[in-house]
Amino acid sequence: MKLLYITNGINGSGGLERVLAVKASYLAENIGYDVHILTLNDGHQHPFYSFSTAIKFHDIKVLGNPVNYVVAYKKGIKKLLKNIVPDIISVCDDGLKGLLFPVLFGKTIPVIYERHASIDLNFISEKNTSKIQKVKNYSQKKIMVWGAKKFNLFVVLTNGNKNDWKGVNCTVIPNLSPFVNVDKNFKDAKKNIVLAVGTQSYNKGFGRLIDIWKMIAKKHPDWKLEVYGKQNKNLNLQRKIDELSLSDSFILNEPTKKIAEKYNESAIFVLPSRSEGFGMVLIEAMSFGVPCVAFDCPHGPADIIKDKEDGFLIKDGNNLQFSEALINLIENINLRRKMGQAAKINVARYSPDKIMPIWDSLFKSLIKKDEDSL
The missing domain is CATH 3.40.50.2000 (Glycogen Phosphorylase B;)
Known part of the structure; x- marks a missing residue:
C-alpha cells in the first residue's frame, strides 16, 4: 500500500514529529507500506527524530503572500499526487489549511486527517479577551468543523477530543510510545x-x-x-x-x-x-x-x-x-x-505492537470501501 503523509515539517522536536517518525517507520519496516512524506519549505531537512531509510521524502516551496502561498501549495501537491498516485493520504497539519485539504483537492483518493492537538490550541492565548477576537475565534472554529466534515475519516487521540468535533466522522486512536524496550x-x-x-x-x-x-x-x-x-x-x-x-x-x-x-x-x-x-x-x-x-x-x-x-x-x-x-x-x-x-x-x-495494527486495519478498510464504491 502506498501511503502519503502531508505535514509542514519533520525537523521540529514536538509530539507530532515524534509520533510520525515512529509510526511511519513502523509501517515501512514492519508491515511493508510504501511510505511517502511531503513537507513544506525544506521541512524534511535535518529531522530531529530518526526516520526509516525506507521512507521517501518530498518537499514543495510555498512562499509569499497568502494568495501566492495557496497557489504554490495547490500546484505542488497536485503535481506530487500525479507522480506518486498514493492509495491513502493522511494530513498531519493542525493549521487551517490542513483542515481544508478536501475542499482544495477533493477526495478522489481516500483522505484522512490526523488531529494531534486539542481544538482549544487554536484559541488559547493571553490576548483572547476582546469581543472582536471572540468573534474571530467563533468563525474560525465553524470553518474548522466544516472542513473536518469533508474528510473520509477524522482521527483524534482521545474521547474528549472526539466530543469537540460535533457532527464529524471521528475515530479515536491514541498515540504510541516510542520507548518500548527500556x-x-x-x-x-x-x-x-x-x-x-x-x-x-x-x-x-x-x-x-x-x-x-x-x-x-x-x-x-x-x-x-x-x-x-x-x-x-x-x-x-x-x-x-x-x-x-x-x-x-x-x-x-x-x-x-x-x-x-x-x-x-x-x-x-x-x-x-x-x-x-x-x-x-x-x-x-x-x-x-x-x-x-x-x-x-x-x-x-x-x-x-x-x-x-x-x-x-x-x-x-x-x-x-x-x-x-x-x-x-x-x-x-x-x-x-x-x-x-x-x-x-x-x-x-x-506500545507500537498494540497501536499500529489499528492503523493498518483502518487504512485497509478505507481502501476496501473505496474499491467497493467503484
Missing part, C-alpha cells in the same frame, strides 16, 4: 529532578509552573526542575525565574535528542499545559517508571494518568493543589516508586 538500561534509582518537556508557549503553561515551583523551592533546595524544549524569549520565562530567585533550581534547556536519558534519571514528571491533543510526553515519562503530575486540561492527561495510582490529575488552574501533589511525591520515595512501577505497567497499552 528495561535494559532502566534506572530504578532516580535523581532529585522534576522534569518537564515541551515547546515554550503560553498554551504549555510553563509560566504557571514557575509559580508552582516557587511554593516548593525553599522547602526542598536539594531538588531541581528541568525543562527541555524549544525556547521562546517573548514569554520572558527566564526573567520571571530570575525575579523569583529560582535560577539555581528552575532550569530552561533547549531540546535534546537524548531525552530518554533525562526521563530515565528523573524522579517526577510534570505537565502544566492549558490544553493537549494527547500528552505524548506523559507516556514517554511513564515508560521509564516516572510518576506524573498534570493539570486535567482538555484533552489527554485524564486518558493517560490513573489518578492516585500512577500519578496525580489536578483540577486545571489549581496551582496550590498541583504544588501539594508535587510535594507529596518529593517527600515520599516509596510513593514515587509505587506510582512509577504502576506507570511502567499501565503505559504498555500504548
Whole structure:
C-alpha cells in the first residue's frame, strides 16, 4: 500500500514529529507500506527524530503572500499526487489549511486527517479577551468543523477530543510510545529532578509552573526542575525565574535528542499545559517508571494518568493543589516508586505492537470501501 503523509515539517522536536517518525517507520519496516512524506519549505531537512531509510521524502516551496502561498501549495501537491498516485493520504497539519485539504483537492483518493492537538490550541492565548477576537475565534472554529466534515475519516487521540468535533466522522486512536524496550538500561534509582518537556508557549503553561515551583523551592533546595524544549524569549520565562530567585533550581534547556536519558534519571514528571491533543510526553515519562503530575486540561492527561495510582490529575488552574501533589511525591520515595512501577505497567497499552495494527486495519478498510464504491 502506498501511503502519503502531508505535514509542514519533520525537523521540529514536538509530539507530532515524534509520533510520525515512529509510526511511519513502523509501517515501512514492519508491515511493508510504501511510505511517502511531503513537507513544506525544506521541512524534511535535518529531522530531529530518526526516520526509516525506507521512507521517501518530498518537499514543495510555498512562499509569499497568502494568495501566492495557496497557489504554490495547490500546484505542488497536485503535481506530487500525479507522480506518486498514493492509495491513502493522511494530513498531519493542525493549521487551517490542513483542515481544508478536501475542499482544495477533493477526495478522489481516500483522505484522512490526523488531529494531534486539542481544538482549544487554536484559541488559547493571553490576548483572547476582546469581543472582536471572540468573534474571530467563533468563525474560525465553524470553518474548522466544516472542513473536518469533508474528510473520509477524522482521527483524534482521545474521547474528549472526539466530543469537540460535533457532527464529524471521528475515530479515536491514541498515540504510541516510542520507548518500548527500556528495561535494559532502566534506572530504578532516580535523581532529585522534576522534569518537564515541551515547546515554550503560553498554551504549555510553563509560566504557571514557575509559580508552582516557587511554593516548593525553599522547602526542598536539594531538588531541581528541568525543562527541555524549544525556547521562546517573548514569554520572558527566564526573567520571571530570575525575579523569583529560582535560577539555581528552575532550569530552561533547549531540546535534546537524548531525552530518554533525562526521563530515565528523573524522579517526577510534570505537565502544566492549558490544553493537549494527547500528552505524548506523559507516556514517554511513564515508560521509564516516572510518576506524573498534570493539570486535567482538555484533552489527554485524564486518558493517560490513573489518578492516585500512577500519578496525580489536578483540577486545571489549581496551582496550590498541583504544588501539594508535587510535594507529596518529593517527600515520599516509596510513593514515587509505587506510582512509577504502576506507570511502567499501565503505559504498555500504548506500545507500537498494540497501536499500529489499528492503523493498518483502518487504512485497509478505507481502501476496501473505496474499491467497493467503484
